[in-house]
Amino acid sequence: MSLSAPASRRKKAASPAPAILNSGEAVPERPGQILAWYDRHRRRLPWRALPGESVDPYRVWLSEIMLQQTTVQAVGPYFMKFLDRWPTVSDLGRASQDDVLRMWAGLGYYSRARNLHACAVAVLRDHGGVFPDTEEGLRALPGIGPYTASAIAAIAFDRHCMPVDGNIERVTSRLYAVEEPLPKSKPTIVTLAATLLGAARAGDSAQALMDLGATICTPKKPACSLCPVNDNCAAKARGDQETFPRKAPKKSGMLRRGAAFVVTRNAELLVRTRAEKGLLGGMTEVPTSVWLTDHDDADALAQAPVLKDATPWHRRVGVVSHVFTHFPLELAVYTAQVPARAKAPAGMRWVPIATLDGEALPNVMRKVIAHGLG
Structure with missing residues (x-):
């Protein structure tokens, strides 16, 4: 961490600089200014x-x-759909994981959906449908880590804690001009963010900083003139607020490639369910080859499903591109048709194309299907 140098206390300057520029200590009035x-x-x-x-x-x-x-x-829109379908955590805990995944489809990061369902089941089974009201109790639930436990404890139960999301991280790093890059500076930023927590209204304090980061202290072109604490912002005083938070260069994953197989039987599509563990776990997909950095077209085509009386594989022009968190992906799309009574290979099934919206298809598969059926 790098904060502004401590001010000399021997003599008061004629035009004193804002307190935050002279010390790493909290400015007492700032929580109140932010809440106001x-x-x-x-x-x-x-x-x-x-x-x-x-x-x-x-x-x-x-x-x-x-x-x-x-x-x-x-x-x-997803929040409202979930709330309409499952108005309480007990309702969600009684749902099937498959239904939750279907409702989640398109929102991405699908392990969250599985954890969401597991957490609802645990709250219903172990806590009578009532969430624990402490950080410790919340962290014991599936899918709830330190940040989420802190956010729920503060916002839902007004526990005296400060969650640090991306918005709060940015506001804090600018107010204190934290020079150390993320992610190493995360513990420092968490400690400094706690100085923005007032004696009361912990939930409002957290949401106030979230809103400040989302609407005023934005990543680019922050509206500093509208900020309630701009007089105590070290980065603004230096004029380099857009450079915070400092971030270490991202390491982008290597491109992976593969083949996807879009097989139709009249108005039905051949699909399968991915393994529960791993990327896109439990989601629906069309059959694909393994996604590799050293992809070979012939090897990929050899992994196509074996279909009796199918038409020859036809490769569609172009590829489907998708970017996951850790790597980009390109899929060649092959299509084929089978007779009306053709059986699905083991581990696969036919679904009506007209009902695909109700399947737990991730975005990459929706792109593949659109490319293959278009």
Whole structure:
């Protein structure tokens, strides 16, 4: 961590610099300034209780799981669909994992959906459908890590803790001009973010910083003139606020390639379910070859499903490209048709093309199917 140098206490300057520029210590009035700003400018979000309303821990938890690695705009429709289908955590705990995966399809990072269901089952089974109200109790549940436990504890139960998401990370790193790059600076930023927590209203303090980062202290072109604590921001005083938080260069994974096989039987499509563990676990897909960095077309085609009386494989022009967190992927798409009574190979099944929207298809498979059927 690199903070501004301590100020000399021997003599007071004629025009004193803001306190945060002279010390790594907290500025006492800042939590109040941020809360006052929040009371005027808070965002209206479907999972957020309005002033005077009681907070629903189920909504807080559901939104926090969905918002991991995903934007507010993308999450909104999925949140409302889940809430309409399963209004309480007990309702979700009684659902099947397959139904949850189908509802989740398209939101990405599918391990979250499996953990979501496992957590709901645990809350129903072990806690009578009531979420634990402490960080420790929440962390014992499936799929809830340190950040999520802190966020739920603060927002749903007003526990005195400060969760640090990407927005809070950015606000804090700018206020204190934290020079050490992420991810090494994460513990330092967590400690500094706690200085922005007032004596009361912990949940509002956290949400205020989230909103400040989302609407004012944005990654590019932050609206510093509108910030309630701009007089105490070290990065703004230096004029390099857009360079924070510092980040180590990302290591992009090597390109992987493979083949996907789109097989139709009249108005039906051949699909299978991926293994529970690993990437896209439990999701629906068309058959594919193994995805490799040293891909060979002939080897990939040799992994095509064996189909009786099928037409020859036809390779579609172009490839389907998709980027996962750790690597980019390119898939060549092969198509074939089989007679009306053809049986599905072992471990596969036929589904009506008209009902594909109800299948737990990840985005990459939706791209493949669109390319193969287009």
